Amino acid sequence: MLRWSELAAYRDFLSMLVWRELHLRYRHTLIGAGWSFLNPFLTMLVFSLIVPNLVSRQTLAASTGGVPYAAYVYCGMAPWACFSHALTRCNMSLVDQSALLRNMYFPRLALPLSCVLAALTELLISLAALSVLMAVLRVPPSRNLALLPLFFVPLIVASLGAGLILAMVQVRYRDVFFLMQFGIQLGLLVTPVWFPLSALHGPARWVVALNPMTAVVQGFRWAVFGIDAPSPDVVAISGITTAALLWVGLQYFRARQETVADHV
């Protein structure tokens, strides 16, 4: 049993964990929380410098639905960065708090969950930066914008599911940290952040559709710009892997949480 009701009793502790994560990370830095949108911003700059040189102006405009490429990439980078930050934090969340785990009782789920919530807070800052970028580039938001929160659901589910697995596996196998970093690097390349899914055909399209972030990135772009409406087959495949990820994550975490204090 994961005791969700117990987690509710610890909600003030959970919010302290989220606050502490963000506060300690940014307190002593020059630009503070600015770092949270600088990462997607710089990645966007690199892609905008290179990709428009690879295809003709017409092809690019057709595949991005007329949205400037910079805004197009940044809108996909924002949820991707949230996912990768959530995973990086979750991965070390139990191991970094080993003293606390060995000496205090609290719902273990609070640690990875606080990592996902901290990453979501950074996403909100990134989205504020996106709105500035859109104003500068004179890109009007689409009427679908009200539906944007809907696409937070698969983002949270995928981040938590993968995060729970990474956090618990790290307790046993310290190699996972390196594998995860490698996985995140490759993950960005196979997520339609810097290209439209419509550019892919055949097996490549199905492989990319398996990626839980594919539907999220498409959904974000559809809500913000009104382009790239997620196709039902992609939503179905991506949705199934996302749900499976959370289910496996919860089962695995639940099975291990009671003995984690003995191993961490």
Add this chain to the structure above:
Amino acid sequence: MSNHPVAIRCEGIGKRFLLNYTDPYHGLRAKLAGMLPGARPNAAPVGLWALRDVSFEIPPGGVFGVVGSNGSGKSILLRILARVTKPTTGRAEVHGAIGSILQLGAMLVPDLTGRENIYQIGTLLRLSRAAIDRHFDEIIDFSGIESQLDSLVRAYSAGMQLRLAFAVFAYLDSDVLLLDEALSVADEEFRIRCIERIRGMAARGKTIVVVSHEMAMMADLCDQILVMDHGRLQAFGDARDIVGKYLDHQFAGTGGPRTGIQP
């Protein structure tokens, strides 16, 4: 407040740790190396019983001490009562909400200020933020470290860390409170106030379990004392009797650190 006739009941508790000497660092390397053809099979993990067949009952309301030499199983007993870890055998029941200070350093966040740590510790011990706000001035008063409240806890001495954590602990509404070795770094003045406070909590029906090596203090503080030896419960009785006997026992030369390695 729990109205159960028993605050803590332990039935045949044992705790066994598996020590894997061939792969203490949890590497994938050792795992994979073990699968190679012709690999030396990994030595079987060695079992270490930190607790064995411990049974006792503690009624609600009162201060209960746990004493014993290093490695006798006191801390692991408290960790089981605090639900941090599960016993390998037997059952531990604790009735009512639990609050514990098992290791000061684990609860405090060195990079946060004293003020911020009060909220950190408080919420970890299930006080709501509103309740901490309500008691904030009393907590500061009790701790006596108002002047250092906005400096980082990493600059605190051990005694100041204890003052901060115990001041929050003193305002907990939990039914069962567990303290492991915490008071040993307190100065005389603060220790007297802690003892008064603990006695006061016991008088209000709370059950407090304290681990300490300081027998003179334990005789004043506790109603009853459990003596642990090599992971087993050796004696359980009136505090003053036990303190007298235990001191004799130690002078007889049977004390000292032990580990209970058994196959």
